[in-house]
Amino acid sequence: MSDSHTFRPQGGGRRAQIEATGGRDGRDPRNQKADKRQLADAPVSLRRIARLFSPYRGRLLVVVGLIVASSVIGLAQPFLVRHVIDTALPERDSRLLLLCVAGMVAVAVASAAISVAQTLLSTTIGQRVMHRLRTDLFTHLQRQSVGFFTRTRGGEVQSRMVNDIGSMQSVVTTTATSIAANVTVVIGTVVAMFALNWRLALISLVVLPPAVITTRKVARMRYAVTNARQAKLADLHVQVEEGLSVSGILLTKTLGAAPALARRFEGTSEELIGLEVRSQLAGRWRMATMQVVFAAVPAALYLAAGFPVTSGSLTIGTLVAFVSLQGSLFRPLMGLLNVGVDVTSSLALFSRIFEYLDLPVEIDDPVAPHHLVDVRGEVGFDSVSFSYDGDHPVLEDVSLRVPAGGSLALVGATGSGKSTLAGLVARLHDPTHGRVLLDGTDLRDLTLTDVADAVGVVTQETYLLHATVRENLRHARPDATDAEIVAAAKAARIHDLVQSLPDGYDTVVGSRGYRFSGGEKQRLAIARTLLRDPKVLVLDEATSALDNTTEREVQAALDELAVGRTTITIAHRLSTVRDADQIAVLDHGRVVETGTHEELLLAGGAYADLVRGGLERSAAA
Incomplete structure (x- = not known):
């Protein structure tokens, strides 16, 4: 009998296997319930987040300064319009007209230049922070023991390394700057409105809440449909990854499972059709109602301008400038109303990253290592x-x-x-x-x-x-x-x-x-x-x-x-x-x-x- 025979004793296997699941977790990054659970399990210190940005303190101050400057410069536009309509055109003052028109162009150019500079600075800061987090997380996970990877789904590790840190791009470059910009614009616009005409400002603030409430309801409707669509897209992604990978193709061909997989994929894709249609139609009637409200706001202002009680010494230029200001108030105001969602989502991303960074290293180098000069191998x-x-x-x-x-x-x-x-x-x-x-x-x-x-x-x-x-x-x-x-x-x-x-x-x-x-x-x-x-x-x-x-x-x-x-x-x-x-x-x-x-x-x-x-x-x- 050959010595190369195999002897395999009976017994159950205990060898630790690393389970690589691949794929993504299909989780919508703005899923509030999941985000709140994450924050409850692993609270985030705002001071720790701030420390990530401490090396860029000077540049952050410049970004804030640019945001304020852009908002203030943008508010000059309605006042220039008022001067053109009320003074330059009626009095045929060419010099004033040229100055106002030049001012309008200068405001546009300055706003564009400031926007480019702010985007460059904020994106650079964000990418630096992401680079540091990404590198630190990869290095820290490499130091984890094999036991960590046998306990953790491979897809979960990849999701935090790629998806969560990738989603932080919007957190570190958009969320904070948009909050600062929206606050500045809202405050500046309200102040400018009262400076132009306090009576019309009060009318605008009374008419605005119905529009805000309607928009919030539409956003919630679309949010629910979007969650369902994202979950279905995740299913589709998993089916593609499992069915079209090398291992998946080999398994499918050897089991003859191709027709069943094709039918499953077709069914998921069919369900996506309905979800996409619902996503597009969600809140259409409410949005139509909101458009009526938007149209009614300028109409109410024009109506108020026609009554002596509410018009006061209102001029046509002031009215046009005021309508322009009122129209630009809605977007930043809605942005501020959604701050709670953005902040919760942002903190949840930091929580997931910090949770991995805080994992203890079970097997690490000693504090005072001993070095073998010539290893013999005993x-x-x-x-x-x-x-x-x-x-x-x-x-x-x-x-x-x-x-x-x-x-x-x-x-x-x-x-x-x-x-x-x-x-x-x-x-x-x-x-x-x-x-x-x-x-x-x-x-x-x-x-x-x-x-x-x-x-x-x-x-x-x-x-x-x-x-x-x-x-x-x-x-x-x-x-x-x-x-x-x-x-x-x-x-x-x-x-x-x-x-x-x-x-x-x-x-x-x-x-x-x-x-x-x-x-x-x-x-x-x-x-x-x-x-x-x-x-x-x-x-x-x-x-x-x-x-x-x-x-x-x-x-x-x-x-x-x-x-x-x-x-x-x-x-x-x-x-x-x-x-x-x-x-x-x-x-x-x-x-x-x-x-x-x-x-x-x-x-x-x-x-x-x-x-x-x-x-x-x-x-x-």
């Missing part, structure tokens, strides 16, 4: 216990020692703790009790960079970037030369295949490496790890995706490269583990046997049972 487990949740131990009191340059094979039933123990060597987790040692130093006393330089990991789940073969290999060591890349590829028995491709090492591997077979991806992963030349190799079923012939080739390369390195191997194939210096058998997180292949077979214990069980299944097959 690995030790000193009474190691580990639990993911604090209640159910995955490892209990494991004590093992692997001398520098030695090899350890971990075997046992699925879920016995092999991968968890190997993960502790790369410091993907820290032990709950006990110590994991590298050359006698606790890994927690070393920097994460030093651990990553000393320990290389190849797992059965190969992840390749959507980039060229060369870029994928250089991802492990950006300063690697082409010669070093080729040497690593040759050692992993993948160089000849890469060279045979039309673009060689510049071949794009495709999404998640789908242009390569499982075995080819595995060998690329091995080459990528070997390029770093680590002193300790952790091989977590690294050859599981290879056929017998390819496995023997790669195993021969690994055996040759293992000289002078410490190797910790997890495998279900006897040929992979039998030549290890030491074999440790795990059962429910405990080491129940240790020894060489021959010693453990002669002992007739758990290891012998595993081997015997594998042989019996192979014979039956």
